[in-house]
Amino acid sequence: MFHIQTFNQIAEKGLATFSTENYKVGANIELPDGILLRSYSLHEEELSYNLQAIARAGAGVNNIPVERCTEKGIVVFNTPGANANAVKELILASLIMSSRNLIDGIVWTKGLEGEGVPKLVEAGKKQYVGSEIAGKRLGIIGLGAIGALVANDALSLDMEVIGYDPYVSVETAWRLSRQVQRAFNIEEIFATCDYITLHLPLLEQTKGIVSKEAFGMMKKGVRLLNFSRGELVDEAALEEALEVGTVRHYITDFPNERVLQMKNVIATPHLGASTAESEENCAVMAARQLKNFLETGNIRNSVNYPNVELPYIGKKRITIAHQNVPNMVGQITACLAEHSINIADMINRSKGSFAYTMIDIDNGIDDIIKENVLDNIKKITGVVAVRMIV
Known part of the structure; x- marks a missing residue:
């Protein structure tokens, strides 16, 4: 089961993305796998050791310590275009509004009183002439x-x-x-x-x-x-x-x-995305991206890691966030070869100084080999996060 911690009020339509069978979602979740938020600032928050992703229901990510997340292998998502x-x-x-002097005209009109309002309006409107x-x-x-x-x-x-x-x-x-x-x-x-x-x-x-x-x-x-x-x-x-x-x-x-x-x-008081439709769109998009990442490892609309998508067909999948340096993929695949693990499919993409690799493996492995493989990959210099999706 995945644990999702929420900050701010998240639209119910977005929260409905997470099934109650596979997800526990709420504001008081401890040690979350993922975080879903809007404008709440995480800069002073401690990021738990098992946090894998943060999804921002909105475009700007100034409220998220992106650099710190990147160094920890935490993928940060936003929702470009949703609002x-x-x-x-x-x-x-x-x-x-800025061309027709609407605000000044409205304020002036609301101050008018008495039965002579229509005449006052006709006499006073010339002071609010605008332009098209x-x-x-x-x-x-x-x-x-x-x-x-x-x-x-x-x-x-x-x-x-x-x-x-x-x-x-x-x-x-x-x-x-x-x-x-x-x-x-x-x-x-x-x-x-x-x-x-x-x-x-x-x-x-x-x-x-x-x-x-x-x-x-x-x-x-x-x-x-x-x-x-x-x-x-x-x-x-x-x-x-x-x-x-x-x-x-x-x-x-x-x-x-x-x-x-x-x-x-x-x-205006930060009203740009403050519509019911926009909040729903952002929440749904953020939740879907977070869910897709946790369940398949695929990344879409991340601000700190590359977009990476590999069709998920149910095989065991290893995901690795790492520095973008030479021979990284070679070292990772060597760890698999040491345990006679065959690669069924693989993808690697980079973004700036960091990269992300996904590997689907053919053969089944027991828990002991799994832990050994993951531990060996984690020990590679430059690897910041590793997990296996089964």
């Missing part, structure tokens, strides 16, 4: 699952769309409309667009990517949307850009005390 539609809808709403987004130029930085959806739907709203992503996947390229223009550098986005929306992971090289220099390139009155990570934007430079009118509105899903004090900021 993409929810975030896309909020971005489209924000494009319109049709015909305006939208720059999208990052064309992943969300960015691609935003691009296609913005075209349907008659916007001119240009995207920048030097690492765009083949799958995304197929989904993108041919009407989406390609920017060959990020500076083209900064310099030419009326609206800019960010869809980037927070990495060392992307932190503060919207810098003072970037704001200096922008057209006066640009609207900047950030539904990815707050730290992508240099806050000191942002404040200055808002004060001088370079940025007409900054729309963010990641408010903090400093940003909330700035003028012309529209902040």
